[in-house]
Amino acid sequence: MQQLRLLHGGDYNPEQWLDRPDILAQDIELMKKAHVNTVTLGVFSWSTLEPQEGVFELDWLADIIHNLYANGIYTILATPSAARPAWMAHKYPEVRRVRADRVRELYNRRQNYCYTSPVYREKVRIIDQKLAQRFGNDPAVLLWHISNEMSGDCHCELCQAAFRRWLKARYNSLEALNKAWKARFWSHDYTAWEQIESPAPQGENAVQGLALDWKRFVSDRHIDFLKFERDTVKEFAPVAKFTVNMMYRFDGIDYFKMSKEIDVASWDNYPTWHKPSETVEETALDTALMHDLYYSMKGRPFLLMESSPSFTNWQPISKQKRPGIAELAALQTVAHGSDSVLYFQWRASRGAEEKLHGAVIGHDGREDARPFRETVGVGQKLEVLSEIATVCRTKQAAIVHDWENKWALEGSCGPRNAGMGYWDELKLHYNALAREGIAVEFVNQESDLTGYGLVVVPMVYLLTDAFAQKLCDFAQNGGTVVVTYWTGVVDESDLCRLGDTPYGLTDLLGLRRTEIDGMYDGETCRCTPMDDSTLPETQASVLCEVASLNDTDPATPLSVYAEDYYVNCPAVAVHSYGEGRAYYLASRFDEAFYRAFYRAAVKEVGLTPAWPEALPDGVLAARRGTFVFVQNCNEHPVEVGGVALNRYGTAVWKNGEQVL
Structure with a gap:
């Protein structure tokens, strides 16, 4: 991935607006005003790309990608495997997951495919090949985004058989498996591989070795699916670079292991700012921990793939970010090793699950709305800090x-x-x-x-x-x-x-x-x-x-x-x-x-702090290369190093000279 600057932009869903060319044209103009240089396309576009089985419509996507590129905006292109079309789920029931209670799901939501199903893998292979053939070597495509927020498990017979194969490869014999699981406890020795099933609420849940190996297997299944998609694209785009967006404190996949299979780590960040039980500094520290975790995946800069410019709609209470928090959060992201500030979503959807989720452009389409104005401000500051792109942090x-x-x-x-x-x-x-x-x-x-x-x-x-x-x-x-x-x-x-x-x-x-x-x-x-x-x-x-x-x-x-x-x-x-x-x-x-x-x-x-002096309470400092960021998480102004920091303000020094 050729990266010469910090990326700014986010998830863009033009397939929702194909009947409104005026809105698509307005998006380009507003993106330029907001200093947007990168968007993510195609995450949930499968039903538009393949409206009927075997019928592919990619011209609209090509038009969008090339129009963006002509205006200086790159594309992170997603494979659409996270959400399959309805026609597939109904024609091929095996692509739908089976829950732990052994009930097969109906068609619903997203991230709920069977990762073992040969039918699903074949359908994913076909759509990925179509995308890779068309866009794999397109200079407008900066990076490939594999699927979306991989998660969950499947307990169907295909997955049970795959689990048993995984166990055979790990233990070679039932004798070794029984010994490793201490299955003799409560007389749970296994005498045939077919006796082993995944944990279930009405089944086995007392053998911790089984439960631990199931988690390992599920993690490996997701990673195998990632590799399958990555390699499918690489057949047509051998120099393409790949990421997959990870999540806050997600338990279901060993992200260290997954990160070995991608070129750049990325994650989706949605802090619960302004909780009564937590100060802004505490929320910032919780977020910084996660930034540092995802930096650690590769030991080099990561990408913030999603964040809200204002609020979410899926948390128990969706608070608006107070004025200044969007900038504080964005600059903290960069301070801790991100080479991007990307949002979900660029323009608010008119309907369905996330219609009330925050967006850079709301339903009113106004550029004088606070989220848009604050996004413009973040974009301007990222351009000032463009030299920090690709800079690593010092190990301490x-x-x-x-x-x-x-x-x-x-x-x-x-x-x-x-x-x-x-x-x-x-x-x-x-x-x-x-x-x-x-x-x-x-x-x-x-x-x-x-x-x-x-x-x-x-x-x-x-x-x-x-x-x-x-x-x-x-x-x-x-x-x-x-x-x-x-x-x-x-x-x-x-x-x-x-x-x-x-x-x-x-x-x-x-x-x-x-x-x-x-x-x-x-x-x-x-x-x-x-x-x-x-x-x-x-x-x-x-x-x-x-x-x-x-x-x-x-x-x-x-x-x-x-x-x-x-x-x-x-x-x-x-x-x-x-x-x-x-x-x-x-x-x-x-x-x-x-x-x-x-x-x-x-x-x-003998570790050297980012800031040489004691900082006021509620003020945090972080070093990235020769850049030092000092951030005021208080609701009142403070002074640090002779610089006045407003409420939620940030100052940045490079080689001891203030640059922001």
């Missing part, structure tokens, strides 16, 4: 986020079946580092840790032998590791580790876990710092681990429990290991603890 700290670990953690019965709060845990560590102006990336257990100064290991319940060794080697060579409670409990099959735990890390941490105590919601245990510690007094919650220090080379407690039967046991400990060190956090603490802990850790490790 990493947080482990591993999809297979999350699947296993949340699928197992344990000390807190009321919920472990996985994302809450990640946010506590991320927010503290981000507030220090530290660039955070995310890694999984296959990632290379080279280049990071600090690696955080939060609730890595499923810990592989290889990654445990990788963490030890990282510390041995001078890195700092932070390991939390509920880490190193099970192996890749969700079988409990035998011997001392956290598995593989007891020498690194200088201690071993002896007991685990689940906490009720609202229940806490007071923790007090040791006399020579700079940590604050704090409250432990969610889960309290009891640890025993190693007899030889023990860890040094920094804070201890002050209550209950584990009084004086370490709540926080540090242990020197080789040239580095490892911290152990035995519970979840309050926010103030993490602020203090990571402020000290950042200095100890």
